Amino acid sequence: xxxxxxxxxxxxxIQRGRNRGLGGLYxxxxxxxxxxxxxxxxxxxxxxxxxxxxxxxPLALVTMAQALLMLNGGxxxxxxxxxxxxxxxxxxxxxxxxxxxxxxxxxxxAGLAIGAVTGAxxxxxxxxxxxxxxxxxxxxxxxxxxxxxxPGGFIPDWLSTTLAGHTPVAFLLxxxxxxxxxxxxxxxxxxxxxxAGDNPIGAxxxxxxxxxxxxxxxxxxxxxxxxxxxxxxxxxxxxxxVIGTPFTLNSIAAAxxxxxxxxxxxxxxxxxxxxxxxxxxxxxxxxFLGFPPVAQYVAQGLIIVxxxxxxxxxxxxxxxx
Amino acid sequence: xKTLENSPTVSRRSxxxxxxxxxAAILALSAGSxxxxxxxxxxxxxxPYTVGWANIYSVPTWMKQTEGTIAAEVEELKTAGxxxxxxxxxxxxxxxxxxxxxxxxxDADVDAxxxxxxxxxxxxxxxxDACDKGIAVVNFDSxxxxxxxxxxxxxxxxxxxxxxAKWLADQLGGKGKIxxxxxxxxxxxxxxxxxxxxxxxxxxxxxxxxxxxxxxxxSAPAQEAMTSLLFANPEIDGVLSLGGAISAGSVMAFDRQxxxxxxxxxxxxxxxxxxxxxxxLKGWATMQPNWLGALAVYTAVQALEGKDVPAFVKVPLPVIxxxxxxxxxxxxxxxxxxxxxxxxxxxxxxxxxxxx
Numbered sequence: 001x002x003x004x005x006x007x008x009x010x011x012x013x014i015q016r017g018r019n020r021g022l023g024g025l026y027x028x029x030x031x032x033x034x035x036x037x038x039x040x041x042x043x044x045x046x047x048x049x050x051x052x053x054x055x056x057x058p059l060a061l062v063t064m065a066q067a068l069l070m071l072n073g074g075x076x077x078x079x080x081x082x083x084x085x086x087x088x089x090x091x092x093x094x095x096x097x098x099x100x101x102x103x104x105x106x107x108x109x110a111g112l113a114i115g116a117v118t119g120a121x122x123x124x125x126x127x128x129x130x131x132x133x134x135x136x137x138x139x140x141x142x143x144x145x146x147x148x149x150x151p152g153g154f155i156p157d158w159l160s161t162t163l164a165g166h167t168p169v170a171f172l173l174x175x176x177x178x179x180x181x182x183x184x185x186x187x188x189x190x191x192x193x194x195x196a197g198d199n200p201i202g203a204x205x206x207x208x209x210x211x212x213x214x215x216x217x218x219x220x221x222x223x224x225x226x227x228x229x230x231x232x233x234x235x236x237x238x239x240x241x242v243i244g245t246p247f248t249l250n251s252i253a254a255a256x257x258x259x260x261x262x263x264x265x266x267x268x269x270x271x272x273x274x275x276x277x278x279x280x281x282x283x284x285x286x287x288f289l290g291f292p293p294v295a296q297y298v299a300q301g302l303i304i305v306x307x308x309x310x311x312x313x314x315x316x317x318x319x320x321x
Numbered sequence: 322x323k324t325l326e327n328s329p330t331v332s333r334r335s336x337x338x339x340x341x342x343x344x345a346a347i348l349a350l351s352a353g354s355x356x357x358x359x360x361x362x363x364x365x366x367x368x369p370y371t372v373g374w375a376n377i378y379s380v381p382t383w384m385k386q387t388e389g390t391i392a393a394e395v396e397e398l399k400t401a402g403x404x405x406x407x408x409x410x411x412x413x414x415x416x417x418x419x420x421x422x423x424x425x426x427x428d429a430d431v432d433a434x435x436x437x438x439x440x441x442x443x444x445x446x447x448x449x450d451a452c453d454k455g456i457a458v459v460n461f462d463s464x465x466x467x468x469x470x471x472x473x474x475x476x477x478x479x480x481x482x483x484x485x486a487k488w489l490a491d492q493l494g495g496k497g498k499i500x501x502x503x504x505x506x507x508x509x510x511x512x513x514x515x516x517x518x519x520x521x522x523x524x525x526x527x528x529x530x531x532x533x534x535x536x537x538x539x540s541a542p543a544q545e546a547m548t549s550l551l552f553a554n555p556e557i558d559g560v561l562s563l564g565g566a567i568s569a570g571s572v573m574a575f576d577r578q579x580x581x582x583x584x585x586x587x588x589x590x591x592x593x594x595x596x597x598x599x600x601x602l603k604g605w606a607t608m609q610p611n612w613l614g615a616l617a618v619y620t621a622v623q624a625l626e627g628k629d630v631p632a633f634v635k636v637p638l639p640v641i642x643x644x645x646x647x648x649x650x651x652x653x654x655x656x657x658x659x660x661x662x663x664x665x666x667x668x669x670x671x672x673x674x675x676x677x
Contacts, residue, residue, distance in 0.1 A: 040428050040429070145507055150508075150509055150512045151442040152441075160446060236442055236443035236444070239442070240416065242508075243443055245414075246417070247417075280421070283418060283421050283425075287410060287425040287429075290408065
C-alpha cells in the first residue's frame with residue numbers, strides 16, 4: 001500500500017499534464033457530440049450509435065496510423081493508398097480458397113510488410129520519410145490498380161453485417177485497439193517511439209534501438225492503415241482501388257487537430273483520436289444544421305481553425321492568471 | 322311527401338353504392354399499388370416530399386450545371402405541391418463521406434434520395450438500407466452495383482465509346498495512328514467507355530494505337546498530357562478522346578504546337594464545341610446530359626406518387642455532328658464558359674423516357 005500510492009500519484013500527474021493541453025479540444029468535441037444528439041436523438045439508440053461509429057472507425061484507425069509516425073518524428077503520405085490496397089486485397093482474397101481468415105491475414109501481412117520495408121528504407125538509408133512515403137504511395141496505388149482495375153471483388157455478407165451492421169462491433173474494436181496501444185506504450189519499444197521522436201540522440205544514448213523503433217512504428221502504422229482498408233471493404237461490401245485517397249490528408253488533419261506535432265514526441269494518441277472524432281461528427285452536424293455545401297466548406301475550415309485556436313487561447317488565458 | 326318517403330331508400334341505396342364503390346376503389350388501389358409500385362416504395366409517404374441530393378463532388382462545372390437542373394426541377398415540383406424541401410450534400414470526392422451523408426439522410430427520414438455514386442460499390446449497403454426504409458432512391462450518372470434502388474438512370478457508356486470509335490474509324494478509312502485519351506483510371510465511366518471502344522478498334526486492325534493517357538476530365542491536364550505526346554509522336558492521324566473537356570485540351574495542344582488538327586471525338590463541352598467551329602475541326606461529340614439530375618428527381622417523385630417507373634431508364638445519347646453543332650452553339654451563351662451545352666429537355670421527354 002505504501003509504494004502503490006506514490007507511483008499512482010506520479011501516473012496521475014503525468015496523465016493530467018498530458019490532458020491539460022487537450023482540455024479545449026475535449027470541450028469542442030463534447031459540444032459537437034451534444035449538438036449532434038440534440039439534432040438527431042436517434043444517435044443515442046444502439047443502431048444509430050453503431051452507424052455513426054462505423055463511419056468514424058476507419059478515420060480513427062488511419063489517424064492512429066499517422067499519429068504513431070508523427071510521434072516518432074516521421075510522417076506518411078501513403079495512408080490513403082494503403083487503405084485502398086487493404087480493401088483491394090480483402091475483396092480479392094476472401095472469395096478464394098483462403099477464405100475470410102486468409103484474407104484478413106493477407107491484409108495484415110501486406111500492411112506490416114509494406115510498413116516495415118518503408119521504415120527500413122527511412123531508418124537505414126536515412127532518407128526523409130515524406131519523400132519515401134510519397135514514392136511509396138505511387139507504387140501502392142499502382143499495385144492496387146493492377147490487383148483490381150475497377151471497383152469490385154467480393155466480401156462475404158456475414159462479415160459486412162458483423163463489422164458494419166446494426167451493432168457497435170466497430171466501436172468495440174476501436175476500444176480494443178486503443179487498449180492494445182496503451183499496453184504497447186508500457187513496453188520498452190512503445191516508450192521508445194516517443195523517446196526517439198522527441199530526442200533521437202538522447203534516446204540512442206539511453207539504449208533505445210532508434211532504428212528498430214522506427215521500423216516497428218512504420219510496420220504498425222502500415223498494419224493499421226491496411227486494416228482500415230479491410231474495414232472499408234467490409235463496410236461497402238467490395239473493394240475499390242482508389243477509395244482510400246482522401247484518407248491521407250484527413251489522417252494528417254485529424255492528428256494535428258488532436259495536438260500531435262510535426263516534429264515528433266509531442267502529442268498524444270487520445271488527442272489524435274479526438275481530432276478524428278471531431279472531423280467525423282462535424283460532417284453529420286453540418287448536415288443536420290442544413291448547411292448548403294458551399295457553406296460547409298467554409299464552416300469546416302472555421303471549425304478546424306477554432307478547434308486548434310481554442311486550446312491555445314485557453315493556455316494563454318491560464319498563463320496570464 | 323314523396324321525397325320524404327323515398328329519401329330513406331335513396332339514401333340507403335346510395336350509401337350501399339358508395340360502400341361498394343369504396344370497396345372497389347380500395348381493391349383497385351391495393352391491386353394497383355401491388356403491381357405498379359416501384360422498387361423501394363411502400364406507399365406510406367405523402368406529398369409534399371423532402372428530397373436529398375447526395376452529390377459526390379460539387380466543384381466541377383458539370384456537377385454545378387447538374388445541380389442547377391435538379392434545383393430547377395425541385396422549384397417546379399414545389400409549385401405543384403409535390404416537393405417541400407431539397408437537402409444537398411457534397412462529399413468532396415470522398416466516397417466514405419458520401420456514405421456518411423446518405424446515412425444522415427436516412428436518419429433525417431427524407432422521402433427521396435438522388436445520388437451520383439462516388440464509387441460503384443461503396444454505397445451499395447447504405448443505399449439498400451435506404452431502400453428498406455421505403456425511401457425512393459434514384460441513382461444516375463455514376464451507378465451503384467446494388468439493384469435495391471427505385472431506378473437507375475444513365476446513358477450507355479459502352480455505346481459512348483463504341484460510337485466515338487466508329488466515327489473515328491470511318492473518318493480515317495479504318496487505318497492510321499491514333500491516340501486514346503481516357504478519363505481517370507479506376508473510374509467505372511472511363512473504363513466502360515474505353516471497353517466499349519475496344520470491339521470497334523479490334524474490327525479495324527488498320528488503326529494503330531500509339532499510346533493511351535488517363536487524365537481528369539478537364540482541359541488543362543489533358544492539354545499538358547497531349548503536349549508531351551506531340552513531342553514524342555511526329556505522326557498522329559486521329560484522337561479518340563473519351564469525354565469531358567479532354568478534347569478541348571487536346572485541340573489546344575495541337576494548336577500551340579502549330580500542328581495540323583486531326584479528326585477528334587469528344588463531349589459537349591462548350592470549349593470543345595467552340596474550338597470545333599473556330600478551327601473547322603472534323604469532330605464528333607456526344608454527351609452525358611446534365612438534365613439526368615432533373616430526370617432523377619422527377620422519377621423519384623413519380624415513384625413516390627405510386628406510379629410505376631422502370632428499374633433502369635436508358636437515356637439515348639444525343640449526338641453532335643456538323644449538321645447539329647450550330648443548334649448547340651446558338652444556345653452557348655446560356656451556359657458557363659467552361660460548362661457543357663446539353664440538349665433541350667422538358668416534361669414530355671421525361672414522361673416518354675419513363676414510359677419505356
